[in-house]
Amino acid sequence: MGSRALIVLTACFALGGCVFGGQRAAPVDDRSVGGPPPPTPQQASSTTTKRIEPSGVAVRPLAEPTEIKPREINPAVVSLLNRSNNYVRTKQHDKAAASIERALQIEPDNAWLWHRLAGIRLEQARYGEADNLAAKSNLMAGNNRRLQIDNWRLMEKARKARGDGDGAKQAAARATALGTRKY
Amino acid sequence: MAKKTKKKTRGSSQGSGRLRFWITRLGLSTLVMVVGYAGWLDMTLRAKFERNPWDFPARIYARPLEIYPGMRLTSTEFKAELQAAGYTHSADVRRPGRFRASGNRFQVRTRAFRFWDGTEPPRSLALEFKGDEMVAVTDHGKPVALARLEPALIGRILPTHHEDRIRVRLDEVPAALIRGLVAVEDRAFYAHHGVALRSIARALLANIQAGGTVQGVSALTQQLTKNLFLSPERTLWRKFNEAALALVMEWRYSKEEILEGYLNEIYLGQSGGRAIHGFGLAAHHYFGRPLEELGLHEMALLVALVQGASYNNPRRHPQRALERRNLVLRVMAEQGAVAPERAEAAARQRLGVIPQPPKANSPYPAFMDVVRRQLGRNYRDQDLRAEGLRVFTTLNPTAQEQAEVSLSTITKRLNRPELQGAVVVTNPQTGEILAVVGDRRSRRVGFNRATDAVRPIGSLVKPAIYLAALERSRDYTLATGLRDQPVHVSDRSGKSWSPKNYDGQAHGRVPLVSALAHSYNLATVNLGLKLGLRRVIDTIHRLGVEKEIPAYPSVLLGSLALSPIGVAQMYQTLAAGGFNVPLRAIREVTAGDGGPLKRYEMKVKQVAKPEAVFVLNRALHEVTLSGTARSADVVSQAGVRLAGKTVTTDEMRESWGAGFGADRLAVVWLGRDDNGPTGLSGATGALRVWNDLMKRIRPRSLDFAPPAGVEWRWTHIEKPATTDANCRDAVPLPFVAGSAPPYVPCVTARAVSTSASEAG
Numbered sequence: 001m002g003s004r005a006l007i008v009l010t011a012c013f014a015l016g017g018c019v020f021g022g023q024r025a026a027p028v029d030d031r032s033v034g035g036p037p038p039p040t041p042q043q044a045s046s047t048t049t050k051r052i053e054p055s056g057v058a059v060r061p062l063a064e065p066t067e068i069k070p071r072e073i074n075p076a077v078v079s080l081l082n083r084s085n086n087y088v089r090t091k092q093h094d095k096a097a098a099s100i101e102r103a104l105q106i107e108p109d110n111a112w113l114w115h116r117l118a119g120i121r122l123e124q125a126r127y128g129e130a131d132n133l134a135a136k137s138n139l140m141a142g143n144n145r146r147l148q149i150d151n152w153r154l155m156e157k158a159r160k161a162r163g164d165g166d167g168a169k170q171a172a173a174r175a176t177a178l179g180t181r182k183y
Numbered sequence: 184m185a186k187k188t189k190k191k192t193r194g195s196s197q198g199s200g201r202l203r204f205w206i207t208r209l210g211l212s213t214l215v216m217v218v219g220y221a222g223w224l225d226m227t228l229r230a231k232f233e234r235n236p237w238d239f240p241a242r243i244y245a246r247p248l249e250i251y252p253g254m255r256l257t258s259t260e261f262k263a264e265l266q267a268a269g270y271t272h273s274a275d276v277r278r279p280g281r282f283r284a285s286g287n288r289f290q291v292r293t294r295a296f297r298f299w300d301g302t303e304p305p306r307s308l309a310l311e312f313k314g315d316e317m318v319a320v321t322d323h324g325k326p327v328a329l330a331r332l333e334p335a336l337i338g339r340i341l342p343t344h345h346e347d348r349i350r351v352r353l354d355e356v357p358a359a360l361i362r363g364l365v366a367v368e369d370r371a372f373y374a375h376h377g378v379a380l381r382s383i384a385r386a387l388l389a390n391i392q393a394g395g396t397v398q399g400v401s402a403l404t405q406q407l408t409k410n411l412f413l414s415p416e417r418t419l420w421r422k423f424n425e426a427a428l429a430l431v432m433e434w435r436y437s438k439e440e441i442l443e444g445y446l447n448e449i450y451l452g453q454s455g456g457r458a459i460h461g462f463g464l465a466a467h468h469y470f471g472r473p474l475e476e477l478g479l480h481e482m483a484l485l486v487a488l489v490q491g492a493s494y495n496n497p498r499r500h501p502q503r504a505l506e507r508r509n510l511v512l513r514v515m516a517e518q519g520a521v522a523p524e525r526a527e528a529a530a531r532q533r534l535g536v537i538p539q540p541p542k543a544n545s546p547y548p549a550f551m552d553v554v555r556r557q558l559g560r561n562y563r564d565q566d567l568r569a570e571g572l573r574v575f576t577t578l579n580p581t582a583q584e585q586a587e588v589s590l591s592t593i594t595k596r597l598n599r600p601e602l603q604g605a606v607v608v609t610n611p612q613t614g615e616i617l618a619v620v621g622d623r624r625s626r627r628v629g630f631n632r633a634t635d636a637v638r639p640i641g642s643l644v645k646p647a648i649y650l651a652a653l654e655r656s657r658d659y660t661l662a663t664g665l666r667d668q669p670v671h672v673s674d675r676s677g678k679s680w681s682p683k684n685y686d687g688q689a690h691g692r693v694p695l696v697s698a699l700a701h702s703y704n705l706a707t708v709n710l711g712l713k714l715g716l717r718r719v720i721d722t723i724h725r726l727g728v729e730k731e732i733p734a735y736p737s738v739l740l741g742s743l744a745l746s747p748i749g750v751a752q753m754y755q756t757l758a759a760g761g762f763n764v765p766l767r768a769i770r771e772v773t774a775g776d777g778g779p780l781k782r783y784e785m786k787v788k789q790v791a792k793p794e795a796v797f798v799l800n801r802a803l804h805e806v807t808l809s810g811t812a813r814s815a816d817v818v819s820q821a822g823v824r825l826a827g828k829t830v831t832t833d834e835m836r837e838s839w840g841a842g843f844g845a846d847r848l849a850v851v852w853l854g855r856d857d858n859g860p861t862g863l864s865g866a867t868g869a870l871r872v873w874n875d876l877m878k879r880i881r882p883r884s885l886d887f888a889p890p891a892g893v894e895w896r897w898t899h900i901e902k903p904a905t906t907d908a909n910c911r912d913a914v915p916l917p918f919v920a921g922s923a924p925p926y927v928p929c930v931t932a933r934a935v936s937t938s939a940s941e942a943g
Contacts, residue, residue: 075328076251094782095300101613101785106249108612108846109883132762132787139760139793142888 111140127158238342239571244334258312267335296333297777338545349463362520369402480529549621571775577615587625589876605632614764641741641830651722653795656919661696662903667706672736711739758843761791829865838868844882
């Protein structure tokens with residue numbers, strides 16, 4: 001799919017270089033591949049990794065990961081990300097943030113957009129907001145580990161800059177626990 | 184200038200020195216007075232004409248529609264959006280502001296528009312819809328990723344003198360209009376080049392004699408000064424001043440400046456108590472379009488209205504207006520302002536006036552009220568009425584329309600004359616207020632129930648209590664047993680108080696998830712008391728409720744009173760996963776020329792543990808499946824997962840419904856202004872409106888992809904214990920990591936069952 005590949009490439013460019021390695025290069029939250037968490041040792045023999053069937057009783061299953069379709073990257077969002085990055089380059093951070101806010105109107109659950117907005121606030125030295133926005137991005141990040149690591153690293157920076165040494169350490173620990181990746 | 188001076192010729196030689204002295208004195212003082220007078224005129228004129236000649240009302244806009252492939256919008260909704268933005272349906276779409284629709288395909292010629300962050304270029308768009316999605320957007324065959332339609336004008340904040348106008352710059356005014364105006368009103372306008380001081384004096388004298396028109400000054404200038412300095416008194420002194428002012432104006436300002444002033448000043452009609460001034464506004468008032476889009480016949484009509492706007496009112500006296508317009512066209516042709524054949528062709532056109540002028544009052548009074556309050560925090564009233572600010576709001580015309588229709592339809596069906604209602608719709612992730620309805624008759628101006636009907640929220644408070652519990656994940660999970668047993672508490676005055684369940688029963692030990700789903704009062708009060716009132720109240724505050732909450736046990740059953748918009752703020756924090764985003768009705772404010780002034784940014788603050796909120800929302804979703812907000816409609820029809828809560832307060836005074844999908848949150852209140860009983864429960868009242876509305880606005884489903892720190896476990900909620908997936912009566916529940924109850928191997932495996940039939 002030429003056009004899709006093009007969109008992916010554009011998106012990577014828009015995000016200031018592809019931050020992903022591996023198979024998934026798209027800057028969308030990849031909760032779509034999120035399954036139930038790995039079974040605990042206690043449950044290893046059980047069937048939790050199977051598709052969950054509706055139980056038919058009062059409390060119904062809701063997290064049927066297979067139902068969540070992988071999302072196409074919306075070209076509108078890509079164009080706004082591009083625009084935002086151009087504004088960042090010319091130090092027009094308010095406009096850069098406004099472009100991300102516009103994109104969030106279109107895709108409010110796109111973890112990448114929240115991450116970008118956090119990045120812009122960090123550049124503006126608005127550390128408290130950066131910290132909160134990165135946490136919001138993590139909420140939306142599903143099981144996208146790389147994005148989670150980036151968010152924790154961003155929070156670490158923001159907290160350090162605010163003089164919250166303990167908070168920064170905690171964030172760093174969370175990032176490390178998720179895996180090692182240079183930021 | 185009360186004193187008159189007489190010029191005297193030289194007298195006799197005797198005492199001539201004395202006379203000369205007096206003449207000199209008199210001459211000097213006259214000079215001083217004349218210079219002083221001229222200076223005063225000049226100052227008056229400059230003060231009026233240069234600094235801020237007119238009050239321009241603030242103009243309030245809806246949010247612009249973002250056009251992109253993949254947008255969820257039906258073709259019907261799109262058409263309504265176009266019409267709200269002032270687009271007209273026409274087979275010919277070569278001009279901006281027009282569209283053509285055939286089935287699911289649209290051709291739209293968009294207008295350029297200056298937004299806060301730049302100008303949106305005009306485009307020629309081809310759009311295609313499939314179902315409720317815009318599937319393709321192209322401009323001359325090339326795909327368009329994103330375009331922005333200019334926003335609908337939804338209101339203005341008028342000056343107290345009720346003069347309304349839209350500023351136009353001379354270079355924005357079509358040349359044909361100016362040629363027409365000059366041809367008809369003052370063909371010698373450009374001939375009066377610069378007024379010499381000498382001729383001023385001569386003209387002044389002539390004026391005093393004539394008492395009317397001024398020599399040496401153009402008619403347009405005179406009309407302009409007359410209008411600018413209009414005062415009720417009709418004295419010679421006033422006429423004299425007017426004439427002098429016109430002269431000074433000609434002397435001081437260029438023809439272009441005077442013309443631009445004229446185009447903005449002139450009175451061109453009336454709309455109720457609102458005076459229509461200037462050609463910029465007149466174009467919208469008569470034709471529903473900006474000035475630069477008008478055809479020759481339309482411009483001629485505006486010129487025709489300069490003399491006798493009410494006598495020639497095209498809506499009231501179309502024949503008269505037509506004759507006058509054609510006269511204008513004839514004069515234009517005679518004067519060479521337009522080619523005769525063009526004038527003839529234009530004279531054959533119909534008036535083309537839209538039957539109803541755009542309303543001066545906003546069609547969305549409740550939303551405007553919210554906007555005014557938010558503006559009031561940053562702007563003075565007089566600035567809003569005079570500075571021509573542009574206010575870009577968050578109003579979503581489609582959602583607003585849907586909210587109005589839902590409220591009015593259902594309340595009509597409920598057939599209770601005293602019943603009133605309010606609706607608030609927001610985007611919980613961004614905090615934007617999309618729609619506000621403050622009266623079941625939404626156009627009615629007055630009491631805004633969405634903001635001012637502050638009523639007990641009853642069980643709407645319960646999620647805050649359960650959240651306070653779930654945040655202590657070591658002690659509480661969805662499977663934790665709560666005691667639904669009678670409880671007696673005494674309030675501060677020492678009065679004993681024993682709450683009851685809605686069904687009058689006590690249910691003994693019930694799992695937390697069921698207690699919330701069925702809104703058991705006893706279990707909730709017991710839980711709240713165990714957690715401590717302070718902790719509960721702190722949680723309510725964290726969710727975004729700012730008002731002070733007295734620490735009485737009655738708060739656990741919702742004695743707290745909030746407005747619908749207050750409830751929206753509280754629930755939006757839940758919908759946003761524990762992140763508080765202050766609700767906003769405004770995105771940006773710009774100056775009249777589009778220059779950015781202020782942006783109301785989205786502010787996000789984490790106020791609760793996202794894992795606990797996730798678990799709570801899962802339980803609130805259960806409410807929409809099997810609990811008090813059960814509604815087969817919304818959930819089963821579209822497979823959309825929502826979370827919500829309904830409330831019936833004591834004696835059925837209030838009927839509340841509040842809930843959300845991933846991108847839309849709605850709060851509905853039904854009740855009576857006199858606080859009397861409505862005879863409606865949450866489910867028979869507000870929920871019906873809420874359901875109807877959710878079907879119309881089609882929120883995205885809550886997908887419940889868990890955040891890090893949440894784990895799903897198959898659970899026997901009655902035991903409670905985690906178990907195997909194939910175990911009978913086991914259901915998957917989310918737990919804050921590490922909080923799930925112990926594992927118990929399955930005893931009875933489930934028979935093959937895949938049905939998701941209704942239960943409970």
